[in-house]
Amino acid sequence: MTGISSLFAPNVSLLVAFLAGLFSFLSPCVFPLIPSYLSYVSGVSIERMYEANLAGARKAVVINSFLFMLGFTIIFVLLGLFSGMVGRFLHSLWVIRASGIIIVFMGFYVTGALNKFKFLAFMSADKQFNLKKKPAGLIGSVVVGSIFAAAWTPCIGPILASILFISASMHNTLEGGYLLFIYSMGLAVPFFISSVSLHFFLSTFKKLRPFLKTIQVMGGIFLIAVGILIFFNYLAVISLYFGNTFHYNIPYNG
Secondary structure, eight states: OHHHHHHSSSHHHHHHHHHHHHHHHHHHHHGHHHHHHHHHHHHHHHHHHHHOOHHHHHHHHHHHHHHHHHHHHHHHHHHHHHHHHHHTTTOSSSHHHHHHHHHHHHHHHHHTTTTTGGGGGGGGGGOOOSSSSSSSHHHHHHHHHHHHHHHHHHHHHHHHHHHHHHHHHTHHHHHHHHHHHHHHHHHHHHHHHHOOOHHHHHHHHHHHHHGHHHHHEEEEEEEHHHHHHHHTTTHHHHHHHHHHHHHEEEEEEO
């Protein structure tokens, strides 16, 4: 699919990207730390966030959380634009095949099946930025969000890399950026809901905490399935099947 209309046509890849963002949010080293992230970017203590009657504090948490999400979304979209551009210049069936293989590999890594291979330890190497004090003002929240886009890589790196390879297989710069925007929304929407209601987050966390490892394994299996579909170019075929009606109904003069 080409042109502006294809960018917004129903696309299975977009659903894959959103679910990948959601799995990233639920990763064992991101999900438990959400209250700490909210406290850090807003300057409001976790104890104060628990108090529903503090409207001023709640407003600060929501606004700074939104700007934090804007920060990491900008970084992810730029990565998507770059990978889409690279894929555009390397337009080849072999790019699709290679992307599928790498995504399957990432899927196995996420499930933990490759943990015994010590030479892969670099993929989970911790990155510490040691930001003792947040940069001042609302712009500081955007800056921190951009930095945390890199700081999260030990947790979400394999999933993020998989989405970037899907982006490259699309051979389209704009679609690559749009795909990573949708991925960011999968990460940002539950994060924003948590900022609006920390009580809701805590109740959800208590229910999901025993299943975080299982959710991570499910995320890995999900990536393996997506990688297989991409290798055989079935993801594009499925997207085309669901998008044909929409695509043909939109006039495009490009």
